[in-house]
Amino acid sequence: MDQLFYILESMPAWHKLLWVLGCLSLNWALEYLIPLVTLRYQKWKHAGVNLVFLATSFIINLIFAFFTVRIINWIGQVEIGLLHLFDLPDWLELIIAVMILDLVSQYWVHYLMHRYKWMWKFHLIHHSDTKVDATRGTRLHPGDYFFRETAALLAIVLAGVPFAYYILYRMVTIFFTYFTHANISLAHWLDRALSLVFVSPNMHKFHHHFERPWTNTNYGNIFSLWDRLFGTLVYDDPEKIKYGLDVLEDSTDEDLGYQFRIPFDRSIKTDY
Numbered sequence: 001m002d003q004l005f006y007i008l009e010s011m012p013a014w015h016k017l018l019w020v021l022g023c024l025s026l027n028w029a030l031e032y033l034i035p036l037v038t039l040r041y042q043k044w045k046h047a048g049v050n051l052v053f054l055a056t057s058f059i060i061n062l063i064f065a066f067f068t069v070r071i072i073n074w075i076g077q078v079e080i081g082l083l084h085l086f087d088l089p090d091w092l093e094l095i096i097a098v099m100i101l102d103l104v105s106q107y108w109v110h111y112l113m114h115r116y117k118w119m120w121k122f123h124l125i126h127h128s129d130t131k132v133d134a135t136r137g138t139r140l141h142p143g144d145y146f147f148r149e150t151a152a153l154l155a156i157v158l159a160g161v162p163f164a165y166y167i168l169y170r171m172v173t174i175f176f177t178y179f180t181h182a183n184i185s186l187a188h189w190l191d192r193a194l195s196l197v198f199v200s201p202n203m204h205k206f207h208h209h210f211e212r213p214w215t216n217t218n219y220g221n222i223f224s225l226w227d228r229l230f231g232t233l234v235y236d237d238p239e240k241i242k243y244g245l246d247v248l249e250d251s252t253d254e255d256l257g258y259q260f261r262i263p264f265d266r267s268i269k270t271d272y
Helices: 004-011 013-033 045-077 090-113 117-127 134-140 142-157 164-180 188-194 202-210 225-229 256-264
Strands: none
Touching: 004 164, 013 134, 013 142, 013 164, 045 134, 045 142, 045 164, 045 256, 090 117, 090 142, 090 164, 090 225, 117 142, 117 256, 164 202, 188 202
């Protein structure tokens, strides 16, 4: 474990970028091999729009990285957080840390973005995509990504997360982000079995249905147990899903200027 932690702590930024590109490329390959639905669209044009949002997320991530490193160093000095209350094996601490980070900075903040209109307006952009493919995982308005990164800092303090644990969590999160949004068809028994513990591709697709109640389900990113625990899980036939939003025109999903302005457009009415 010590060797793994050393590798994670000393990992250069370009290795992390390769991990992002590797996860995206893997899921793109799977989309060609085992597609869930046949899509007739310009894949690279669609990807270009979503990758613009990825670029803005990278910029915000650089800013938050500055504070994250300093907060983690401070935690190590003062020894606050849940993990400092008990003397546990490293492997168990790692699992607990990843679970707390997933709960707070993914499930919890995601749930809030569906409950408060001022947050939902930023999150609309993630749901406005009418195509299901891996790049949708990168489609986050800067405001949406800011909420998630702020929640991640809170989770780090609550749990007392060391830097290596946090890096591993981010790598696992990136994999699941692309995997669960990808246009891939797993065998029903395999997807169903995966969904007992983890968020599976079919499970997450229901969250991207164009209308409620399915839109307000399946908030998890890594673990499905949060949705099971809090009663927000749904699992049905993915062929019933229609992607997009009932409050936006489908034709606007690749209009970058329009998408960036959505949170500030008062003409867009929602019930939240």
